[in-house]
Amino acid sequence: MSISESSGRISRLVREPAGRPSRRAVPFWAWNAVVAWCVFTLLQLAWMFFADAWAGPLHLAGLVLTVSVAAAHVSIMPRWRYRVHRWEITDDAVFVRSGWLTQETRVAPIARLQTVDARRGFLHRLYGLTTVTVTTASSAGALSIHALDDTVAREVIATLTAVAQNTEGDAT
Amino acid sequence: MSAPLPERAKRYTGVPPERAERVEGSPDAPDPVPWRRLNPRMLLVHPVRELIKYLPVLLLAVVAGSVGGEPWWTYALSALGVVVGILRWVTTSYRITPSHIQVRRGLLNRRMLSVPRERIRSVDVDATLLHRLVGLAVVRVGTSASHGQDGLDFDGIASGDVVGLRAELLRGARVEARPAENDAAENPPAVPMATAEAEGHDFSGWRWSWARFAPFTLTGVAALAAAAFFALQLQFFDGGLLVRLPIVRAGIDTAERIPTAERIPTAELVAAAALALVVAASVIALVRYVLAYSGFALWRSDATTLHVRHGLLRTRQVTLDERRLRGVSLNEPLSLRSVGAASAHAIMTGLGRERAGLQVVEPAGPREDALRVAGAVLGQTDPLTCALEQHGPRAHRRRYTRGATGVGVLAVIALVLQLLGYVGPWVWSAFVVVVPAAAFLAADRWRSLGHRLLPGLLVTRHGSLARKRVALQTAGIIGFTVRRSLFQRRAGLATLIATTAAGRHRYSIPDVPVEEAWRIVEDVLVHEPPAHLSADRGTGYAKSDLSERTTS
Numbered sequence: 001m002s003i004s005e006s007s008g009r010i011s012r013l014v015r016e017p018a019g020r021p022s023r024r025a026v027p028f029w030a031w032n033a034v035v036a037w038c039v040f041t042l043l044q045l046a047w048m049f050f051a052d053a054w055a056g057p058l059h060l061a062g063l064v065l066t067v068s069v070a071a072a073h074v075s076i077m078p079r080w081r082y083r084v085h086r087w088e089i090t091d092d093a094v095f096v097r098s099g100w101l102t103q104e105t106r107v108a109p110i111a112r113l114q115t116v117d118a119r120r121g122f123l124h125r126l127y128g129l130t131t132v133t134v135t136t137a138s139s140a141g142a143l144s145i146h147a148l149d150d151t152v153a154r155e156v157i158a159t160l161t162a163v164a165q166n167t168e169g170d171a172t
Numbered sequence: 173m174s175a176p177l178p179e180r181a182k183r184y185t186g187v188p189p190e191r192a193e194r195v196e197g198s199p200d201a202p203d204p205v206p207w208r209r210l211n212p213r214m215l216l217v218h219p220v221r222e223l224i225k226y227l228p229v230l231l232l233a234v235v236a237g238s239v240g241g242e243p244w245w246t247y248a249l250s251a252l253g254v255v256v257g258i259l260r261w262v263t264t265s266y267r268i269t270p271s272h273i274q275v276r277r278g279l280l281n282r283r284m285l286s287v288p289r290e291r292i293r294s295v296d297v298d299a300t301l302l303h304r305l306v307g308l309a310v311v312r313v314g315t316s317a318s319h320g321q322d323g324l325d326f327d328g329i330a331s332g333d334v335v336g337l338r339a340e341l342l343r344g345a346r347v348e349a350r351p352a353e354n355d356a357a358e359n360p361p362a363v364p365m366a367t368a369e370a371e372g373h374d375f376s377g378w379r380w381s382w383a384r385f386a387p388f389t390l391t392g393v394a395a396l397a398a399a400a401f402f403a404l405q406l407q408f409f410d411g412g413l414l415v416r417l418p419i420v421r422a423g424i425d426t427a428e429r430i431p432t433a434e435r436i437p438t439a440e441l442v443a444a445a446a447l448a449l450v451v452a453a454s455v456i457a458l459v460r461y462v463l464a465y466s467g468f469a470l471w472r473s474d475a476t477t478l479h480v481r482h483g484l485l486r487t488r489q490v491t492l493d494e495r496r497l498r499g500v501s502l503n504e505p506l507s508l509r510s511v512g513a514a515s516a517h518a519i520m521t522g523l524g525r526e527r528a529g530l531q532v533v534e535p536a537g538p539r540e541d542a543l544r545v546a547g548a549v550l551g552q553t554d555p556l557t558c559a560l561e562q563h564g565p566r567a568h569r570r571r572y573t574r575g576a577t578g579v580g581v582l583a584v585i586a587l588v589l590q591l592l593g594y595v596g597p598w599v600w601s602a603f604v605v606v607v608p609a610a611a612f613l614a615a616d617r618w619r620s621l622g623h624r625l626l627p628g629l630l631v632t633r634h635g636s637l638a639r640k641r642v643a644l645q646t647a648g649i650i651g652f653t654v655r656r657s658l659f660q661r662r663a664g665l666a667t668l669i670a671t672t673a674a675g676r677h678r679y680s681i682p683d684v685p686v687e688e689a690w691r692i693v694e695d696v697l698v699h700e701p702p703a704h705l706s707a708d709r710g711t712g713y714a715k716s717d718l719s720e721r722t723t724s
Contacts, residue, residue, distance in 0.1 A: 093697065101658050107693060108651035108671075136650045137521075140678035141671035143651075 017088035017095040025085070025147035028127045029078035035123070037070035087145040089159055094134060096143045106143045110163045112136045118157055120150075132156050207265040207276070213306045214328035218257025220302055222250050266326060268340055273313065275324060287324055291315045293496045293522025295338050299331070301485040307331050313341060314522045338491060342477075372471035372479070375548055376534060377541045385536040386461030388507040389515070390638065392453030395460070465535040470545065478518075478549065480531060490531060496520045498648030498674035499629070500533070500546045502556055502641040506616065509639065514542035518549050519644065519675035529675040555631045555643040560622025566663040567683040568618050575614035579607060613637070623681045625692055630670060632681045642679050648672045652693045656686065668692060 022028075044063055053059045080100040088095045094113070097105045117133040124130060130153035133144045148156060264277045274286045294314035303309055309331055313324040329337055386392075466484035472494075473479060481489040499519040508514055516534040523529050534545040547553030562568075583603070589595045616636040624631045630649065633641040653669040660666055660683065668681040668689040681689070 103656050103661070105654040106651060107653075107697065109697060112650045136671065137673035138650045138671040138677045140653075140669065141651045 017086040017097055019087040019089075019145075021082065021085045021087075021145075021147040022127075022129055022149040022152070024127045024129060024149075026078045026082050028123060028129055028147055029081055030074050032123055033070075033074045033077060037066070037074065041066055041070070085146060089156065089163075091163060094143055094160070096145055098144065098146060106141075108134065108136050108141055108143055110160075112141075113160065116157050116160050118153060129153075132160075134160060205267045205269045207267045209265050210261060210326060210328035211308055211330045211333075212261070213308055213330070214261050215258060216306050217302055217308065217328065218261070219254045222253035222257065224302075225253070226250055261328070273324065273341065275326075285324060287313070287315050289341070289343075291522075292341055293493050294520070295341050295491045296523075297334055297338065297487075297489040297491075299483075299487045303328075304331075304485075304487070309334050311337055311341075342491060342493075372473050374469040374471045376468050376470035376545055378465070378468035378535070378537065380466075382465075382535070382537040383458060383461055385508065385511060385513040385538075386458040387454035388505075388511050388513060389457055389461070389536045390505055390507070391460050392455070392457030395456045396449065396453050461535065465532075468535055470533055478533075480533065482532075482535070492518070492520060492531060493522070494549075496522050496674070497549065497645075498672055499642060499644035499679075500550045500556070501530075501643075501675070502542060502546050504539070504639045504641070506637050506639065508536060509539075512539050513537060514539045516542045516546035516549070517675075519642070519672075521648075521674040529673075529677070550643060555624075555626055555629050556641060558624060558626070558631070560624045560631065560633055561688075562622055563665070563684050563688075567621060567665055567685070570659075570663060570665065570683055571614040571618040571621070572611075575610040575617075579603075579610045582606060621683065623684060623692075625695055630679075630692070630696065632679060634680075634682050644670060644672065644679050646696045648674055649696055652696070653678075654686070654689050654693065670696075 041063070044059075044066060048054055048056070048059050048063075051059070077100055081098075084097060084100055084103050086095075086097040089110075091110065093107055093109045095105070095107055097103065113134050114137055115135045117135065119131045119133065120129070124147075127147075128150050129147045130150050131144055131146050132148060132153050133142055135142045145153075145156065259279055260277065263279050263282075264275065266273065266275045268274075268289075270289075272286045272288055273292075274284060276282065276284045292313055292315055296312040296314065297309050298312060299309040307330060308328050311326040311329050311334060313326075315324065326337070463484050463486070465482050468482040469480070471479050476494040478492040478494050478497075479489065480492070481487070497518055497520050501517045501519060502514055503517065504514045513536050514534075515532065515536045518531045518533045520529055520531055523531060533549050534542045543553060543556055546556055550556070586595070586599045586602075590597065590599060613636050617634070620636055620639045621634050623633070625646075628646055629643050630646055631641065631643045633639065649670045649672055651671045653671065655667045655669060656665070663683075664686055665683045666686040666689045668684050670679050670681075671677060672679065681692075684692075
């Protein structure tokens with residue numbers, strides 16, 4: 001196993017995996033956030049409607065707050081995420097880094113992978129993106145490689161399936 | 173998490189469902205093992221159990237008086253419950269073939285669960301009072317990957333048959349352990365699991381006097397919190413049922429007779445209320461301790477089989493495959509520590525959902541005993557007593573900034589409540605207690621915080637009110653997560669989370685210097701690659717498990 005051969009490699013990988021999400025991930029994340037904030041704002045408007053408080057100062061302040069937080073989130077988060085998100089698959093392990101304010105690096109040895117799950121929601125398909133999730137026997141151990149190019153995702157899934165065929169045992 | 177359930181089910185049965193159905197009548201089983209039924213005395217248990225289910229509602233109706241009588245459909249539902257129970261007995265059958273345990277159930281949706289016997293990890297014999305009255309017990313089988321799904325239950329086995337069934341179930345589990353004996357597995361020699369019943373030496377050291385520690389566990393507080401939650405639910409979701417209870421009504425009436433100006437809680441009143449809560453929590457904890465842990469016994473029947481037995485009215489006896497042990501945790505909440513006590517859990521896989529991968533190996537008792545037992549289960553005491561590496565000055569400062577943040581949040585809440593007129597300025601006197609308490613907790617949390625990587629074991633300790641020291645076998649670690657919040661990145665710290673299939677599934681080392689986190693990840697994954705140390709090799713099912721899914 002090459003993991004055990006080169007002890008310096010894993011620290012390089014765990015700090016700085018090479019793969020990045022698709023370039024289209026930036027607008028994709030932005031639109032995802034826009035949709036979520038729209039739902040939130042609509043709920044707020046519905047509340048104002050049913051409370052009949054179109055001029056309530058607290059309600060208006062809340063609305064202004066929502067819109068400004070949403071604007072900041074939508075403009076900052078996608079680019080930040082793009083800078084953080086990384087992934088890499090070696091013969092021995094899968095490495096994923098994700099997040100923006102709170103960042104997470106996850107490592108799972110290939111030998112312990114159980115399932116590979118490809119998720120393509122509506123927005124995903126609009127942008128030709130796929131999120132690949134691999135699960136392990138630990139419910140806390142799932143790794144998601146977010147917003148991959150469809151073609152890249154297909155390769156990733158094929159690779160993972162192939163390498164995992166050669167391993168056994170999932171520590172349960 | 174999107175853990176795909178279909179795959180889990182497939183892994184669980186070992187055989188894809190459509191094939192599992194065919195196994196039954198397939199020609200390659202020329203001498204089919206006969207199907208067995210659960211004990212017919214279960215027909216007595218089901219109606220009583222239904223009745224008990226409605227007991228709280230009935231009691232409430234009697235106490236509240238004015239709830240308005242039970243509508244007829246409640247009785248109809250009870251009757252339906254009884255019928256369903258009887259049908260369940262009629263439609264459930266099981267058999268144990270040389271390779272699998274198979275359970276058939278369901279009336280219209282016939283379902284067969286088929287579990288390879290080598291996947292059996294634990295057998296749990298659970299006898300509630302009701303079961304014991306009619307001489308029955310529930311035999312629960314914990315299998316690998318059974319976390320988060322229904323294990324395999326045999327609800328209603330005569331007490332006399334339990335021993336035989338358990339031995340039968342575990343005999344299959346042994347086969348995997350000794351690949352060399354695979355040939356002999358078809359005709360198991362009389363030796364292997366016949367010894368399962370042999371009473372070993374009980375090394376738990378449990379004594380009745382340990383019940384004195386019960387009030388210092390957190391169970392009473394948890395029970396009170398649950399009761400408070402239940403009361404709130406009655407109030408808000410069941411149409412204000414709570415205030416209609418005579419006793420509550422009387423209390424409110426008394427309170428309302430006090431003039432508003434005098435409704436300032438005096439020190440005596442606060443002290444009395446606190447005392448009442450403490451007494452209530454203590455009594456609940458004591459009763460629960462005695463009911464759950466009376467007669468606690470722990471013994472080994474052979475090198476890898478651990479038995480735990482406990483319970484007063486409802487008795488449990490769990491038989492565990494120790495090769496599924498992934499670590500132990502020594503629980504020392506502040507309250508228990510203050511009286512020199514602790515409790516210990518075994519962290520295992522394949523314990524079934526109810527136990528969530530944790531098996532009590534020592535209930536609250538003297539610290540030395542907890543240490544001794546945890547050490548005996550783990551095979552070494554050193555990881556439980558060794559000095560730990562501290563996390564440096566930045567982690568130290570973070571304990572205090574976090575404590576200060578907590579106090580700040582409380583202060584904001586107090587301020588808002590005061591501005592809204594809910595509480596008077598007296599609320600600030602509470603901070604005379606809150607601030608020193610927060611400082612003390614921060615100091616204690618710092619003292620507790622530490623980790624150490626020993627050969628084959630990762631040791632972590634953190635917390636104060638619920639301090640835990642966990643020794644986790646690195647062979648059982650499935651992966652790592654290094655999580656860094658904005659503040660942690662600025663302080664050069666990280667939370668290292670080891671993920672595992674056992675116990676709580678995640679064990680963390682909070683606020684460890686990030687370089688140290690990388691070092692641990694590397695040491696565990698490089699120097700002790702899981703594939704080489706894994707005790708799970710040779711089960712041979714991973715291949716068929718890994719499958720692709722596309723959802724859109």
